[in-house]
Amino acid sequence: MTTEQIEKFLEKNAIDETPVKVSFKTRKPVVGIFITRGDYSDLKAKNFWRIVGEANLENYSKSKDINLARIFSGSEMTKLSVL
Structure with a gap:
């Protein structure tokens, strides 16, 4: 995806x-x-996105620590959908 x-x-x-x-x-x-x-802006310019996986969501909601996230390439993504 672009x-x-x-x-x-x-x-x-x-x-x-x-x-x-x-x-x-x-x-x-x-x-x-x-x-x-x-x-966010720097990564977005390169089509990279920081995503906190569901295994770390609870910890992230408490601490807001962006180090719990992983960076993914947008060019490898094929579909996004809201749960």
Whole structure:
């Protein structure tokens, strides 16, 4: 997916604290939330996205530590859907 496609999806849907299922070309889907703080603009410019996976959601909601997130390439994403 392109940066514009992902950004349009994020603008259309409530992105903070809303779980999203992210499907990929070569790996299993990931459920998590997109992080729009910190280095969001820099990563977005390169089509990279910081996502906290569902295993770390509880810890992230308490601490807001962006180090609990992983960075994914937007070019590997095939589909985004709100849960």
